[in-house]
Amino acid sequence: MEDVTLTLPRGRSVGLLGRNGAGKSTLLRMIGGSVLPDKGRIVRGAKISWPLGFGGGFHGSLTGAQNVRFIARIYGIDTDDLVARVEDFSELGAFMHMPVNTYSSGMKARLAFGVSMAIDFDVYLVDEITSVGDAAFKQKARAAFRAKAGTADVIMVSHSVGTIREYCQSGVVLENGAISYFHDVEEALEHHQRNMRQ
Amino acid sequence: MREESRIAMQGRVLFALIMREMTTRYGRNAGGYVWAVLEPAGTLAMLSIVFSAIARKPALGDNFPIFFATGYMAFHFYMDISRAVSTSVTANRALLTFPRVTIMDTIIARFLLQVITLCFVTFVIFALLLTIFDDQIAIDFRYIFLSIGLAAFLGLSVGVLNSVLFTWSPTWQTTFGIINRPLFLISGVFFTLEDMPRAIQELLWWNPLTHVTAIMREGFYPIYQPNWISVPYVLFFSTVPFLVGVLLMRALQAKMLEQ
Secondary structure, eight states: OOSOOOOOOTTSOEEEEESTTSSHHHHHHHHHTSSOOSSSOOOOOSOBOOOBTSOOSOOTTSBHHHHHHHHHHHHTOOHHHHHHHHHHHHOOGGGGGSBGGGSOHHHHHHHHHHHHHHSOOSEEEEEOOOSOSOHHHHHHHHHHHHHHHTTOEEEEEOSOHHHHHHHOSEEEEEETTEEEEESSHHHHHHHHHHHHHO | OOOOOHHHHHHHHHHHHHHHHHIIIIISSTHHHHHHHHHHHHHHHHHHHHHHHHOSSOSSSSOHHHHHHHHHHHHHHHHHHHHHHHTHHHHTGGGGGSTTOOHHHHHHHHHHHHHHHHHHHHHHHHHHHHHHOOOSOOOOHHHHHHHHHHHHHHHHHHHHHHHHHHHHOHHHHHHHHHHHHHHTTTSSSSSOGGGSOHHHHHHHTTOHHHHHHHHHHHTTOTTOOOSOOOHHHHHHHHHHHHHHHHHHHHHHHHHHHHO
C-alpha cells in the first residue's frame, strides 16, 4: 500500500475486500497495532481488539486459564472474573487447565473467541471467522456478535460474501496498493467483484 | 476508553510478562529455582575439584570454591542476562500479537526477572559457601553491587543488540554461541589478571568482564586492590551495543514483529 489515507467512522462495521495477497490481513493487523507501517501513522480513537481468528497470541506451554490471565492483566481486567466468563463461553471444560499446545485448532479458536467476546472492545478485528466449533457454538458466537452490534463495530476480513453482508455496513476494497472506502457495503462488493473479473 | 496513565499500563504489561515467564520457567514445581542454583553450584564444584588437584592454593585466599565463586558469579550474571534478553523476542513471539505488548516490554520483563533470580541465586551460593568454609573474607557490598550492576548492564546491552541480530541471522546466533565459549576462559574467572604474563595482561584488560570479576573480588578479599580497573571503560563498552541495539530495533521493529 502506498500513499494511503483512510478514515473509518465509528458506528459502522467494515468489511475488507480484496484478492488473495492484496494485504487485507496486514491492514487488519496494522489497525490492531501488531504490524507497524513503514511510513506514516495510524490514529486510534477507540479500544480495538487484537486480530481474532488467528488462534495466535497464546503461549503453548501455558494452560488456557493462564493465557486468559495474561490477557486480563495486560488489559487491566479482573483475572478471576475473565477466566470464569471465558470458561463459560468457550465451553472448553477441563481443557481450560491443560496447556494450549494440547488443543486442536478448533479449540484454540474457541478460546480466542471466548476471550475477545468477554472483553468489551469498541472495535473487533476479525480475520475469517471460519469454522469455529460446531453448529451450536457457531450459533452462540453469532448471538454474541449480534449482542455487541449495538455498542461495538467489527472490521472484518472474509472471503464469504454472505458473512460480509451479514455483519458489515461499509466496505474497503484493496487493489494494487490502493484502498477505496465505500460507505455502502454493496457498492464495495460490486467494486471488488469487478476487480476480480479483470 | 478508560483514561489511564501510560505508566500504569506499562507496569501492568510488565507484570503480566514476568508472571507468564515465571509460570513457564519456574512454575509448576520449585524445581526451576532449584536448578537455577544447582547449575552454577555444579560448575563451581567442578572447577574447585579440578583446580585443587593441580594447585595448592587459589590466587587469593585459601579456599578454591570461594575464589571461583567470586569470579564466576559475576560472569554468570552477565552470561545469563545476555542469553535471556537476546531470546526475549523469539520466546515471546506469540504474545507480541497483542498490540499492548511491545518488544521493549518483553526485554525489560526478562531483564528484571533474570536480575531478581540471579540476585537470589548469588545470595544463596555465597551464603552457603561462607557458612561452610572459613577464609580471610571481609565483605564490602559496594564492590559487590558495582560488579553486579556492571555485569547486568553489559548483559542487557549485548542481549538487546543480539535480540535484533538473532532475528535477522540465525547464523550469527550460532556464531555468537561459539565465540562466547572461550569468553569463560579469558574473563578472570579462575585466575586474576596479576597472575598472567605482562603481554597477556595487556590483552585481557580489553575484556570488560575481566574488570567486572576483579571488582567482585575486591568485594570479598580486602588484600586485593587492583589498580588497573576502569569503570568508565566498562560503561563505555556496554553503552555502544545498547545504543546500536535500540536504534536498530526502532528501525527494524516492523520487520521483527512480522518474522
